[in-house]
Amino acid sequence: MIKDITFGQYYPGKSLLHRMDPRMKLVLTFFLIVVLFVSKNFFALCLVSLITLIASLLSSVPQKMMLKSIKPVLIILLFTAALNIFYTKGGATYLEWGKLVITEKGVNTAIFTIIRIVTLVVLSSLLTYTTTPTMLTDGLERLLSPLKILHIKVDTLAMMMTLALRFIPTLIEEIERIMNAQKARGADLETGNLIERAKALIPIFVPLMVSSFRRAYELAFAMTCRCYTGGDGRTRMKQMKLSLRDFICLFVCLAVLAGVILLNIKFGSIFEV
Amino acid sequence: MSPALEIKNLTHCYQPGTPMEVAAIKDANITIEKGEIVGIIGHTGSGKSTLISHFNGLLKPTKGTVLVDGTDIWSSKEALRNSRFKVGLCFQYPEYQLFEDTVFKDIAFGPKNMKLPSDEIKRRVLEASKLAGVKPEMLEKSPFDLSGGEKRRVAIAGIMAMEPEVLVFDEPSAGLDPKGRRDLNNLIKAYHKKTGSTVIIVSHSMEDIAKLVDRIIVVNKAAIAMDGTVSEVFSRSEELKSMGLNVPEITEVFARLKAMGYDVPLDVYTVEYGADRLRELLGKGVGK
């Protein structure tokens, strides 16, 4: 069922990662992703992957959940691996079969890319697994708050994001409900050509729109009743404070960057032979 | 003559084959004869929604069979498609499914999907609007301009227009005011009487169930817990309460009197019947 998607969902816990300041988590995730792409050889890459693995073990998120988050990108993984294997040439030739040539460099780049993508997915999943969507938007809001000088309504944007996150599951349920109701009236959603299928979506789309507008209208009322008048004068229950653990993590990440730079210099790049 | 609906050893599991496997309904057996009017009760999460979604093939049984008018609905694509029309399923808050720009077109959606000729569609729309109490002058209006109660009637007409042999109502009067409830109950009764088709009502309102049906099926913990006449089921009020269900207020009054030692019947579920029994007991002294 669509309801069961795990990518981008929060896994409750009390680990180091859960307790980190979301702002620091956002910055460091972004930072590590950059470092990941700066890494030019297996040693550097493995350093980043290793730190990601350690973080993942510290997060108390079950490894099964982590694997689940990789599943959706499996096709992309296979596709990029295949592209790399067949199109990158250089070094010793492992296999030659007509036009199909598999070389050492091809295999290396393929493995390199796979590790890189998997690490990337694990890193970003770690962020969403250990941070509630609310904390995430709050963190983003505060990181972006300097933009207020440019008259960008950061708090309004953050509110919109929170509401979107809040209503996604509700709307998914709604779609399922409407689909069942129309199927019960004999609506055929599975057969026919593209145009027929697009047409068959009207009985689902129209009620969904109508109900979404009704929800938006009611939500606006409810928010007014709870004295929401925009961002000015709002306080927050959950305060964000950088603590020692955040700075330790920052230090670790800086160390990783230093390590990657050193390893890059020492072992060179696998992309140029 | 084969029964209108027959459920044999029905089991439905969500996420089968995973450690998270949950049986939403286990080994259920139900036979509903043609022309019956039956109520299904059970608290939220008891499995009754899963159960009724099998009646017209919206869900596929993990085990067991569903026979509509003697045909296994999963035996062929054709049979499955036909089951949608033979068993009309009217969901909770059906007004949220309206989408066409006129009431007429919306009611015609089901018959159109049945690929009927246009004069037959027209006949059915008019017939169904009459049954559901949709006034003729409403037919050319947009369904979105109607009041809540009117919208619901239009949605119900949309199901009736398929002329199903079995019509299932899931919480038909949810959110209506007392008069709306009374009107809708009368409408369902009249429909049953006039068309002679089989009617199944799923409801949390024991008072509505008591007024409408002849037989009650109780679903509890993914299984059929009781299946009997209204008086049989409501006389077991203690068991019903342990399942998180209540009984009509009037039934409760009699159950309490009985518990106090008075020789009153337990099968009371309408106020009129209860008043009659009490009058008998009191002799000619009280009441007229």
Add this chain to the structure above:
Amino acid sequence: MSEKLIELKNVSFFYEADEEDAPPIPALRDINLDIHKGEFVAVLGHNGCGKSTLAKLCNAIYEPTEGTVIVDGIISDSEENGDKIRRKVGMVFQNPDNQIVATIVEDDVAFGPENLGVEPSEIRRRVDEALKSVNMYDFREREPHKLSGGQKQRVAIAGVIAMQTDCIILDEPTAMLDPMGRIEVMNAIQKLNKELGITIVLVTHFMDEAVKADRVVVMDKGEIIADDTPRKVFSQIDFMRNHSLDVPQSTELCNLLNLGSDVLTIDECVSKLASVLGGAK
């Protein structure tokens, strides 16, 4: 009676018609109503009788077309006063899904106090207390969409309590709930009224809920047609039926047996019947 909290004086309300030139649609006509501090008032009436409009006037979501609405001394005649009034009168709506704004229960409860600019530590305290008062404290870290209807509605109520309003208006809060959910919500409402002294205005379709109030206001066609104790209101069986309403089955039974029509609850009905049945065991 104690002080007045909400005062409606000769209030009328008209909705703007969709088409131009069409006359505005009247929803309420010349309403006079006082709600006192600590009261539990139920508002009954069929769909479209104006009871939801009445509710929205009480917390200044709408301003009256004619007449005045005064809440704790503040007249609802400006946007600014509206904000002040909404700090005193909170509201819970019918559909629990459409009033929960956050993805975590406790964050949602904190939304109101955050908007009021309350100190963070004080918000935390209020949120915990509010969740405890509706028995939802153990669910504070859950996601609202995974809760039952009754639980969601209790979260919505906690969200209002955390704002420390004097009054909560509930607009058919149980209409979309199952019997269990209805009981949970009604228990929460009664507890708030009895233990915390919060004024309750409950708009409902369910007679058994109205029976629990101190006072029942019945509306029809935009007017108040009855305003009395539940016992007095429900004893007028024909009157209620004529206005598309109903009475509890206990009341109806005793009335059919000519045992008087001032019986409200199952308990009263049983003891009344027992007294007339006497030794007929």
